[in-house]
Amino acid sequence: MTLTTRDIVMIALFAALTAALGLFPPITLPIAGGVPITAQSMGCMLAGALAGAKRGGLALALFALLVAIGLPLMAGGRGGFGLFLTPSGGFIIGFAAAAFVIGWLFARHSGEVPLVTSIIYIAIGGIGVVYLFGIPWWAYTAEQSIAIVAGKCTVFLPGDSIKVVLAALIARGVRRAYPGL
């Protein structure tokens, strides 16, 4: 795997962007459970859609590394290696896989990806893949059945859907304004 200097800078940029999205004042929607919806999971969606599979995946892997070494970069100022051992751990790893999958799906098109298609792609990665990693680890660490945890995660789905659509719109706008990606 060869990485140019530009690749490295972009990997660092999208890792930092994901971190910055956690610092963003959360888009507070009063939803069930009182769980604040933060912009953070949009980091993996945008990294995949804009930086591509390799750079996007590595950017979120770098983000996970930064969290692991103790920087308070997860939404709400959380950080540290311990997070990986809590239910959040699977989600952090899932972000990297999701960015990779989204980037790979987008790379199947040569021109502009139609909006609906890109919404589907981002949903596959940003919701499907993230929970594919997040739910089993949550279930394992909390000693609960997968079904129960999956049921709890439905609370996040409305927020996730909004983020998917937003990410698709942002990705389209950025690609149009900055075609050199």
Place this chain on the structure above:
Amino acid sequence: MFDLYRPGTSFLHRAPAGGKVLALAVLGTLTFLTDDIRIIAAGLAVALLLYPTCGLTLKNAWAQIRPTLWILIAIFIAQVIFNTWQLGVFVVARFGLLLLLAGLLTLTTRASDMIDGIERGLPFLRLLGVNPAKVSLALSLALRFIPVLAQITKDVREAQRVRGLENSVIALAIPLFVRTLRMSDDIADAIEARGYRP
């Protein structure tokens, strides 16, 4: 640095970062291998004692738990409903222990020391075909980018407020991304212009 480090001179502060990470990984794994609440309780007591021993307060310890409190409560309730309250106590206690141990690492280790430790551990990456210098560059760049991004976000937000667009996420995000992408291209050029060949 904007890390969570609390300065001090205790033995944990002086211990090498790599050793502490390794110890945490081993202890963290051990907590998943036991199903004896007494071992977890003993671990909790030791971890809580280590906080004042290392010049930290119990408030610091609580700060490790508090952000995850709602998850812990949700897990406990679910365990009581679907399993037993004993299992609920056990799972929550194990989480508490993990968070406290990880907090000890985070609070007694500078992020910069952690990065140095990682960079020293990186050469093994060569065996996997990864260039450690590139990983190291990406790490330092990402750390530098975070405050820069916060600044650019502020600038764009101000500019959009003038236009009455401060509530539009898209009107904020697109210029933010375009600006940062342009900046990253410039940085890549600048790095190459200085003859950097990792």
